[in-house]
Amino acid sequence: MPTRIAGQNVLAIVLAGGRGSRLSPLTDERAKPAVPFLGTYRLIDFTLSNLVNSGVQDVWVVEQYLPHGLNDHLSGGRPWDLDRTRGGLVVMPPFSTPQNEDGEFAQGNAHALSQHAGLIREFAPDVVLVLSADHVYQLDYGEVIRAHVEAGASVTMVTTQVAKVQDATRFGNVETGADRRVTAFAYKPEEPLGRTVTAEVFVYDARILLDTLADLSRGGRTLGDYGEELLPALVDGGQAYAFPLDGYWMDVGTLDAYHTAHGDFLDGRGFDLDAPEWPVITASLTRPPARIDRGAEVEDSFVCGGARVAGQVVRSVVAPGAVVERGAEVRDSILQPGAVVRAGAQVTRAIVDQEATVQEGARVGGPGPLAVVGAYARVLAGATVGSGRHVPPHRRVKAGQEDQVTQAPE
Numbered sequence: 001m002p003t004r005i006a007g008q009n010v011l012a013i014v015l016a017g018g019r020g021s022r023l024s025p026l027t028d029e030r031a032k033p034a035v036p037f038l039g040t041y042r043l044i045d046f047t048l049s050n051l052v053n054s055g056v057q058d059v060w061v062v063e064q065y066l067p068h069g070l071n072d073h074l075s076g077g078r079p080w081d082l083d084r085t086r087g088g089l090v091v092m093p094p095f096s097t098p099q100n101e102d103g104e105f106a107q108g109n110a111h112a113l114s115q116h117a118g119l120i121r122e123f124a125p126d127v128v129l130v131l132s133a134d135h136v137y138q139l140d141y142g143e144v145i146r147a148h149v150e151a152g153a154s155v156t157m158v159t160t161q162v163a164k165v166q167d168a169t170r171f172g173n174v175e176t177g178a179d180r181r182v183t184a185f186a187y188k189p190e191e192p193l194g195r196t197v198t199a200e201v202f203v204y205d206a207r208i209l210l211d212t213l214a215d216l217s218r219g220g221r222t223l224g225d226y227g228e229e230l231l232p233a234l235v236d237g238g239q240a241y242a243f244p245l246d247g248y249w250m251d252v253g254t255l256d257a258y259h260t261a262h263g264d265f266l267d268g269r270g271f272d273l274d275a276p277e278w279p280v281i282t283a284s285l286t287r288p289p290a291r292i293d294r295g296a297e298v299e300d301s302f303v304c305g306g307a308r309v310a311g312q313v314v315r316s317v318v319a320p321g322a323v324v325e326r327g328a329e330v331r332d333s334i335l336q337p338g339a340v341v342r343a344g345a346q347v348t349r350a351i352v353d354q355e356a357t358v359q360e361g362a363r364v365g366g367p368g369p370l371a372v373v374g375a376y377a378r379v380l381a382g383a384t385v386g387s388g389r390h391v392p393p394h395r396r397v398k399a400g401q402e403d404q405v406t407q408a409p410e
Helices: 044-053 067-080 109-115 117-123 141-151 165-170 206-218 230-236 255-266
Strands: 003-005 008-016 058-063 088-092 127-132 135-137 155-161 172-176 182-187 196-205 240-244 249-251 297-299 312-314 329-331 346-348 350-352 363-365 371-373
Touching (some): 008 044, 008 109, 044 058, 044 067, 044 127, 067 088, 109 117, 109 206, 117 206, 127 141, 127 206, 135 196, 141 196, 141 240, 155 172, 155 230, 182 230, 182 240, 196 206, 206 230, 230 240, 249 255, 255 350, 346 350, 350 363
Parallel strands (some): 008 058, 008 127, 058 088, 155 240, 312 329, 350 371
Antiparallel strands (some): 127 196, 135 249, 155 196, 172 182, 172 196
């Protein structure tokens, strides 16, 4: 039986295909939705957990860039009880058709919906819940769907407030009337409309969505992202509404935002990750308890199962299997699964990615912009990776040859 909320058949589509180049080098070898968060989770876990906690059981995950690691994590939907005989989680990879045997990668999220329009019509939902896979928040989608149905909306956009008005230039900007009807919309404008932006959660009337996509395609327009053609057309139709999200929300699409979000949870500004009524669910291996050796110092940090700390860790995240040896110092940093910081090394305001090693006496980061050591890379003994420098995955950085290997972000 299909998911029904407020008398409507609901189909959820999670768009998980983008490369996430602004998170490079964390996304050089994995899809952005599969990037670890707080050591234990992956970014897509927040969207999937919101779905199952909201009672939505028909979930399509649209993939494109480096899907293999993401598929391993999804495990057929089993961790979220979405491995069902009927419905549940369905992975939607890129595909070809008799009309286009070479296939085509999506050129934006609206284009991705258009590519799957035939399958959506076949499923025959009343409403389509469209979500990104790389934002950190908690939300009952059922409340949004009920508000959408009550308003008779063509689209309901979940909105949030950015901290600084200039930050709104990265998002879709929204203005509303007293009844929450959207009166103005601008996509990544040079001059912001205000602090209210879309939170990348949309509830569409299925018929209107499909008809509008077809009309735009027939008109020869490049669909691209939502904000280019689709949302402006629906706003012009007069039946677009907003639904404010009052709680924590963070787009972690940049390295700085990703690091800031970790700090928010360390400082208690996030949300309860283990609330019995709304748990964040993930797929994870069984690991032994974290080991904190005698003489270690751990302050204001998250240390995950399987990690070992013998040195000093301050306001940092130590992921499963990560190691901080005696005499090493890790401050204001994120150690991803399996990362190792050897004795006498110092890591400050940095991200050390999966299975990377910072060897004895090496230095990574400092008080300035974030430094990043890519997955499986090695910063050899005595080498220095300065603030703002990035080490690509699998590379080795030798003392005296740092400038030949490290990169400044574009």
